[in-house]
Amino acid sequence: MALSEIEKEATSMDIEDDDIPPAFASPPCLMHELDPAYAGLSSDRTNNVDVRRWRKSERARLIAERLAMAPDHRAMCEAQIVNRILAEIGDMRGLVVSLYWPFRGEPDLRPLMRQISDQGGECALPVVVQKEQPLEFHLWRPGDKLTRGIWNIPVPATPHSCTPDIVIAPVVGFDASGYRLGYGGGYYDRTLAGMTAKRRVMGVGFAQARIRTIYPQNHDVRMDVVVTDSTTDGYSATR
Ligand SMILES: Nc1nc2c(c(=O)[nH]1)N(C=O)[C@@H](CNc1ccc(C(=O)N[C@@H](CCC(=O)O)C(=O)O)cc1)CN2
Numbered sequence: 086m087a088l089s090e091i092e093k094e095a096t097s098m099d100i101e102d103d104d105i106p107p108a109f110a111s112p113p114c115l116m117h118e119l120d121p122a123y124a125g126l127s128s129d130r131t132n133n134v135d136v137r138r139w140r141k142s143e144r145a146r147l148i149a150e151r152l153a154m155a156p157d158h159r160a161m162c163e164a165q166i167v168n169r170i171l172a173e174i175g176d177m178r179g180l181v182v183s184l185y186w187p188f189r190g191e192p193d194l195r196p197l198m199r200q201i202s203d204q205g206g207e208c209a210l211p212v213v214v215q216k217e218q219p220l221e222f223h224l225w226r227p228g229d230k231l232t233r234g235i236w237n238i239p240v241p242a243t244p245h246s247c248t249p250d251i252v253i254a255p256v257v258g259f260d261a262s263g264y265r266l267g268y269g270g271g272y273y274d275r276t277l278a279g280m281t282a283k284r285r286v287m288g289v290g291f292a293q294a295r296i297r298t299i300y301p302q303n304h305d306v307r308m309d310v311v312v313t314d315s316t317t318d319g320y321s322a323t324r
Pocket residue numbers: 108109110141185186187188191211212213220236238255267268269270271272273
């Protein structure tokens with residue numbers, strides 16, 4: 086399916102490119118304003134508050150930067166990312182690959198979904214079934230009906246849960262050790278922590294998403310490989 090057809094399909098269900106779903110605002114947590122001892126927090130937990138605050142501003146910076154990419158440059162980068170992913174996966178037959186429906190300026194990999202299907206693989210999309218719980222992956226073929234999930238992100242209309250062989254995780258940022266900065270829900274970390282060793286985790290983003298460190302915490306799960314428009318980097322299993 087050509088990209089224009091995919092776009093038509095999205096429009097027909099009232100979902101547009103780069104649709105930015107409204108976020109749920111939560112009240113600010115003021116615990117960090119208190120003395121940690123008084124609040125019953127360990128110093129580790131205090132550091133964690135600093136990291137959370139830093140991540141929040143870094144996310145905002147990185148998302149704004151990628152949303153500002155010139156359309157022709159973006160399209161060129163997306164084509165390079167697709168080629169790199171195809172080269173990295175190789176023989177697609179029989180593999181279930183989870184991707185994502187792009188939002189907030191993520192690389193649009195919908196053309197790749199068609200290629201995966203055409204080459205004998207199966208695609209899946211991530212679904213938030215419940216807040217603060219692991220994601221589910223539901224099989225989806227280009228052309229299948231979509232519906233709006235949580236945060237208005239399109240998800241397969243007919244749920245068909247599966248376990249991907251390859252999890253392609255969009256990054257907001259990634260660091261030199263292969264750790265991922267996402268949207269701050271902890272969804273991929275929770276999901277990967279609960280999956281068996283079989284899965285391969287492939288982070289995907291534009292080259293601008295590369296940062297020195299995300300200050301990895303105990304819950305952060307390292308990716309096996311990160312693909313950008315200009316690089317394919319593998320990471321070993323040890324920190
Ligand atoms: N395209 C795409 N689909 C995806 C993901 C993704 O990263 N990309 N997800 C990958 O997980 C899940 C959705 N995860 C999300 C997690 C948080 C927020 C969000 O709006 N968070 C708040 C801030 C939260 C915080 O900082 O505590 C916000 O931005 O206002 C949105 C989506 C499933 N679908």
